[in-house]
Amino acid sequence: MTISLNKRKLLTTVFILIAVIVSPAQENFRHLIAGTGFTWHNTRDEGISPFIYSGRHNSFNAGISKRKDSYSSQLYFSLYNGQLHPVIYPELSDAAMKTHKINLNYFYLRNAGKIAGSNISLSAGGSIENSYVYHRHLLFDNSSINNSFYSKVSLSAMGSFPFTWEERDFILNYRLSVPVVTFIVRPSYAMSKPIGYLTSPDKHVRAFFESLEVSAINSFRGLRNRIWIERQLGSRYGLKLSYEWNYFSYNGENTVKSGTNTFMIHTFFDF
């Protein structure tokens, strides 16, 4: 299914989201977060290759996090770049894909109380996760560049477990997101570019919206698991260690199955 969206409405929505995040509300905490780490990526995108490509990415992210008694929200931007190699013939150095990925994610979770008799607090809500993925296949002389865009509207749930060890306070968090509706721009069935980009090569915005598809859980299934432990080191700053497993499969014109395992260290500052 292909839909056309009003560009102005989309920009307005993004603007409102950002404004809500940065607005000086009566929050309990507001953090700036920055992190770095690495990602192990496994993917099979039949639009590029019938084989599994694997490799390491360098990862970086930065964002804003807000936590109140009633809710928490987070807006962050992530960058990944690295090189993937085919698992089937790793000895061929030319058979590689340069990969860059940009994510812009927003999470909003309402506090739902604590599990009876425990210190574990739960929250539930939703998220909008946008990913732009760029692959350039080094073995190909034509159709080597492959672009994809995914915008996932997901349901999210989170559990937080504060604990003390050696008189130091920690919080162990786990968050799960499951996409419900996903907006996708993918290359056409046999090409490396979406049809809109081939027929209107000079009109990128128009080509983008012409190629937009909407997918529900019947064709796009995903799971984002994130577990992290955080520790306030001073009155206004702290550290987080996180592990995230993000998987999705898309049964479109070409099947995509992709999994990433990201380990990161973050620092956060109150502001």
Place this chain on the structure above:
Amino acid sequence: MKAPSAFGRQNHMNTRSTIGNRITKLLTKLLLVLFAAILLMSCEKLLIEKDPENTPINNFELLWETIDRKYSFFTYKNINWDSLYHEYRPRVHNRMTNRQLFNLMADLLFHLKDGHVNLESGFDRSGNWEWYKDAPNNFNYSLLRTFYLKGDYVRTGPFVSKVIDSIGYVYIGSFSERVKPEHIDSIIKRFYGLKGIVFDVRSNGGGYSTNVGIVAGRFSDRRRLAAYKLFKTGPGHDDFTDPQPVYLSPAGKKQFLKPVTVLTNRRSYSASNDFVLKMSSLPHVTIVGDTTGGGGGTPVNAELLNGWTYRFSATMTLAPDKFNVEHGIAPDIKVNMSQRDINRGIDTILETALEYIRNK
């Protein structure tokens, strides 16, 4: 040295025991996190199935199936791909050498009769160049250089240009080198006051189609329908989009709108064929020479389990009148180079084009 009291020893032991318990609890939590991570990573291995084994049979099956699902000209060229499978598949076995497998696959692909189909291994590259093999050459660069360019020409990016009898002559041997807008703009500026331009794409085997729009746009007076593209939408041989219109629009500060002739031969292929198609949508452009070589399908690359790559056509191109240009575009003025003219240092096709512009 004074021995610790019983109370002190007990207190010390309690402290050690408490720290031990705390460490055990923390380690348990960390182990749980680690276990969860390993579990999730294991799930991924189950969810993304393994690649098939690298064997001649699996490579053959993969090649045949990918072409079956994505090649664009089965119906147009009336190729029975299933019967070719039954002809070739029994000859594949897992003890065959790489050379034997390469030759067999190359023979299979040869049936597609497509210059955009190649198989590439580390030791050989297959292809089909039948479309121009029996056609007259219709281009002789050394004759052009000796009797027309005479060492007095301008080289601008991939272009060679010269004024011949008050008519501009431009030659481009390939669209593979990047054409910058300033390259073609400087030529248009130099030739703007002339009576016409002869644009020579003979023996131009193609290259980047983005170059085509940059050049052809300098001859366009307004936005015009130049072609239709059909893209595969699924695995069926006739699973295509509706024809998607492709327009040619004016590009650059100045457009040359006086008479233009485009010189072609059977080796004008792929992006060069696309250039001729776009130029022929313009009313002041006349195609002179031989039918182009065709190659209207956009080639895409794919790979095999053994690391070999291959490419094939994945789209179709139609002229504005819905004529499929895969086998070439006929000229408006059909003319071959005669051996008699060649012996006298005359390029028959170029002379015909110059004469045509002089008489306009």
